[in-house]
Amino acid sequence: MKRVQFEHSTIPYLFIAPQIAIIAIFFIWPAGQAIHQSFLLEDAFGLSSQFVWFRNYVDTIGDAAWLQAAWFTTIFSALVTFLSLGIALLLAVKANEVIRGASTYKTTLMWAYAIAPPVAGLMGNLMFHPLIGDLYKFFNAIGWDFNHKLDSFDAGFVVVLIAVWKQVSVNFIFFLSGLQGISKAVNEAALMDCKSPTRRFWTITFPLLAPTTFFLMVINITYAFFETFGIIDTTTGGAPGGSTNTLVYKVFQDGFRGADLGGSSAQSVVLMIIVLALTIIQFRFIERKVHY
């Protein structure tokens, strides 16, 4: 025997088969379908269809409603990512300093993680309900003419608030474990080298958390793009006037409510390209600045 070499056997393929099957059935096949459909114009009952080349794309990108949804998605994702990361980091740093009752703090902060986005949306719905919502009443009581059913800023505020609240717990868990991964001795060395806690945080703790932050940023942007669907569907439903439509929600509305399968397929293909581009940008340009 010269060296250990495994014979080509079917076993490795069997091991990855379930994963391949899942990807094929739930990603490649529907994605292929979407691309195919995006070139078709179909009647509302699905009885006839016509190949229209790129007309669906032209109609989609040129549509003011789509551009509005794209703009809202950008602002929404940026806000949700920035706020949920910022708040979670602050909470994690503070929770990390707590010595007495630390586990109670942590458990309490992690609870929201167990709540599904639609449920979070329903809870938000109750809190902002014009008749029984406490937050609705509170905002109006302090002089803010708050009405998310009519005002698009207020509606955006509601979905951002719920989406952030829901996501903070996930980020918190990762930040906390990231903080606990920083060597105690390094913190102590910093304690002897730098008096100001703020400066210590920005020069030592934050750079050492960069891998965690980068990872969470990718996760959070994906979350803001896709998983907030449930929140938007149960709270504003894109209202008022489509001002809280995210790209994903618009795909759903146009395809399933508007029965424009070709148009919504074209939108989802564009969305796929956007996400792909975003991911490449994140890994190309931001990850370089991350010290592992």
Next chain:
Amino acid sequence: MATVKLNNIKKVYPNGAEAVCGVSMAIENGEFIVFVGPSGCGKSTMLRMVAGLETITKGDIEIDSKVINNVSPADRDVAMVFQNYALYPHMTVRGNMAYGLKNRGLAKAEINTKVNEAAKMLKIDDYLDRQPNQLSGGQRQRVAMGRAIVREPKVFLFDEPLSNLDAKLRVQMRIEIKRLQRRMGVTSIYVTHDQTEAMTLADRLAVINDGRIEQMGAPIELYNNPKTLFVASFIGAPHINLIPARFENKKLVCGNLKLPGFKNLPEDIELVLGIRPDFLRPDTKGQLEIQVDLVEQHGADNLVYGALKNSSNDTELCFKTTQNTLPDIDSNLKLKFEQKHAMVFNKSTGERLI
């Protein structure tokens, strides 16, 4: 350069565990003090109390006659070298060394000069732009030292800085640390569990046990004249020979072995006779007899091990001899010691009686 004074300092943890139970000492300007003791004896805790990384439960610590109990670690003007180096992994070597100076608001040019100077002194000037993870253990150790040196602190604190290095590098760095400290003349406190490091580095040595100082003094004084059984057995390599005994009819008795020449010892308690391996030598008129079971050849010296004969229990003895003395395994050998080299301890209290 500074004096450090510990005034009856105590450390009690919230769970009631007492790590340091009332330690006092005065450290002179430029002195190299070593705290040595087994793990868990409180030596690191004491060092960390000086550094400001542990609170002081009771008592106070003075640097240059100023109580620093409530001064933040960064303001104490002390620099510490950690066991696992604790370098900032995201900074270059230069960044690591400059960090403390930057935070103290020094001018860039001044920082550069100081960093370059220290780097040259430690022979790390070629690595200044590397990240810590691109360095070997020894180089990291030097960077950690450099980070402490550039600060030009009043006091250097070393927390087992060499224990992560391999044996050869450890000896080399030990010598360098000693030279550096001599050259800079900075008051230093060094914590270690390694008695060789302790003996070779210290101007004065404090043997710590259970949160207390067992004995403090020049290394050679502790070696020649230990006050307790603990100090005698902790200091010295190879380990001191200890023979359990009792004093009966003016003789020290261990099984069938009876040793004359001892006076004024209590008869009713268990005793321990201690003789350093250096002071035993083969002699046909020797008081002790061993059956040789192992010879370790260290080069210049040989260490001969054997079971003490006629004793009531299994006592292993060791003696140091020259390269040419190579007794056969299983042969019997008589060993002689001078009366002045014999130490007798009270077994239960550890107190030295002779």
